[in-house]
Amino acid sequence: MTDQKVLETQKWLNATYGNVTGFEKAPENGHTGWKTIYSLREALQHELGLSQLGEGFGDATKGALVHVITEVKPGYKGKIAKLIKGAFWCKGISSGEFDESYDADLDKAVKALQGYAGLPKDGILTVNLTAALFDMSAFVLVEGGDSNIRKMQQDLNARFSNELGVMPCDGIYQRDTNKALIYALQRTVGMSAEVANGNYGPGTVSLTPTVSSGTTGYIVQIIQYGLYVNGFYKGNLDGNFNDGVVSGIIEFRKFMNLPPFSAVADLTLIKGLLTSNGNTDRDSNTCDASTQLTKNDIANFKRFGFDIVGRYLTGTVGSGENERPKNLTISEIKRIAEGGLRLFPIYEDGGYTVEYFTSRQGVVDANIASQVARELGFPSGTTIYFAIDVDVQEGEIGSGIVPYITSLLKTLKYTEYEVGIYGTRNVCLHGEKLGVKKSFVADMSYGWSGNLGFKMPKNWAFDQFSEYPIGGTPIDQDASSGRDKGVVITDFPKGISRNEVLKKISKIVSAFGVEFGKKITISVGVLDVTLEAKAAVEPKDGAIFFFFYLFCN
Numbered sequence: 001m002t003d004q005k006v007l008e009t010q011k012w013l014n015a016t017y018g019n020v021t022g023f024e025k026a027p028e029n030g031h032t033g034w035k036t037i038y039s040l041r042e043a044l045q046h047e048l049g050l051s052q053l054g055e056g057f058g059d060a061t062k063g064a065l066v067h068v069i070t071e072v073k074p075g076y077k078g079k080i081a082k083l084i085k086g087a088f089w090c091k092g093i094s095s096g097e098f099d100e101s102y103d104a105d106l107d108k109a110v111k112a113l114q115g116y117a118g119l120p121k122d123g124i125l126t127v128n129l130t131a132a133l134f135d136m137s138a139f140v141l142v143e144g145g146d147s148n149i150r151k152m153q154q155d156l157n158a159r160f161s162n163e164l165g166v167m168p169c170d171g172i173y174q175r176d177t178n179k180a181l182i183y184a185l186q187r188t189v190g191m192s193a194e195v196a197n198g199n200y201g202p203g204t205v206s207l208t209p210t211v212s213s214g215t216t217g218y219i220v221q222i223i224q225y226g227l228y229v230n231g232f233y234k235g236n237l238d239g240n241f242n243d244g245v246v247s248g249i250i251e252f253r254k255f256m257n258l259p260p261f262s263a264v265a266d267l268t269l270i271k272g273l274l275t276s277n278g279n280t281d282r283d284s285n286t287c288d289a290s291t292q293l294t295k296n297d298i299a300n301f302k303r304f305g306f307d308i309v310g311r312y313l314t315g316t317v318g319s320g321e322n323e324r325p326k327n328l329t330i331s332e333i334k335r336i337a338e339g340g341l342r343l344f345p346i347y348e349d350g351g352y353t354v355e356y357f358t359s360r361q362g363v364v365d366a367n368i369a370s371q372v373a374r375e376l377g378f379p380s381g382t383t384i385y386f387a388i389d390v391d392v393q394e395g396e397i398g399s400g401i402v403p404y405i406t407s408l409l410k411t412l413k414y415t416e417y418e419v420g421i422y423g424t425r426n427v428c429l430h431g432e433k434l435g436v437k438k439s440f441v442a443d444m445s446y447g448w449s450g451n452l453g454f455k456m457p458k459n460w461a462f463d464q465f466s467e468y469p470i471g472g473t474p475i476d477q478d479a480s481s482g483r484d485k486g487v488v489i490t491d492f493p494k495g496i497s498r499n500e501v502l503k504k505i506s507k508i509v510s511a512f513g514v515e516f517g518k519k520i521t522i523s524v525g526v527l528d529v530t531l532e533a534k535a536a537v538e539p540k541d542g543a544i545f546f547f548f549y550l551f552c553n
Helices: 004-017 034-047 059-065 079-091 104-117 127-133 147-164 175-188 202-207 218-229 243-256 267-274 295-303 330-338 359-376 394-412 425-434 498-511 542-551
Strands: 286-288 308-312 342-347 383-387 418-423 438-441 460-470 473-480 519-524 527-532
Touching (some): 004 079, 218 267, 243 267, 330 342, 359 383, 383 394, 383 438
Parallel strands (some): 308 342, 418 438
């Protein structure tokens, strides 16, 4: 539905600033969107005297605005007042007549926005409030939002908006909210505003307190916030270390496997609530590696307390002279079993960009991975973790990731193996909804948008949180929930010779009426398979495994 005030704003912007160099015209459709917001920002920049206009509301805009904002108050007249009125209409807040007067209606609109944002309703328009106004951020509870999270956002604004800016108050726990919560912790434990930055670095780690029953104050409220957004607290957000906080801490520790399972809120608990990777110095029994492991590597892993190791089914890492195989071999499997480690398989042979993930690719990957796992002797019921090793944005998940995971599930259900997903919390949460039973969470990438502000999936089996070398061999350290204990392989399938492989290929090709050495294309469901059978093909080639699985089993 067209908003006439928004349409009036768009038309005025284009008529007034359409010939200004660098100004991009707003769409005249009566609907607020980023293009209209960009036009409002560029018009404001022009009125502030900036020669170069841009879509952002950065330091240059704020620096210019700070010199005039104190004059923009009741009684002021000028185009800046009209731009502010237009921004309010685009925000869905009435600002009276669309003119150049800072009148009582505009003063009322400023106070309304302050109230929505959790700020004192004093009517004083600040640089930070103006930046929030000239933005698409929502300050009312949106669909899918949580009223308690909105109250938390308002509280954080009330305390820290002068330093952080005015964050959205829409009830959605998101990246900005997460960073603001870490910032609140930093300021609460004594870090100055000049040093605090919303990142949980070494300085914050060193200052993180240990809090237990009997403590009160804002530090407890921050813990309550952390427990709430992770789904482990439903009580009052009042700063009291009550029974709900006690049980919430214990349950969160158990869920994340963070012993001791007591009600003490220490670094491991607090950082675990506020970041994806948590306390990176904590102990765990699992690691994964992209290196073909020697007997010495396995002995070193055992000495470091690891019981389970994740390894890749196929592929290489590095490039050029540094390229090396990462695929698991039967001899390596034997060394792993003899060394007392259990094993879980990972499939990642590409997939470093969002474009890789399609329904068709899911069919390909499921077939390759299951055939290789079978050739290596992985027993029935083993979960194969398919890597989605990219920071997928929420808007991209439905178009590519969901079809990819759906294809994995549909294809692997006809085999003896189970689908697992490696990816961000958000990706794993989507996989969980689709029916994936186990997740390998890429929490080590704590800055990824798919981790910040997202809960841990309930089906998590492994949680990757740190990386370092052991005896020169790089590893990723993983926590384990116990949902996947790994496997020990001692029974290996009988191998197949190169001549037998070529005979099978020749037989299949002949069956389709094509001479050996020619190309054939065969459609199977959504997949078109093209095979050129020639003597140079090696049995280990992934395409051969895939072809055998489809047509030979």
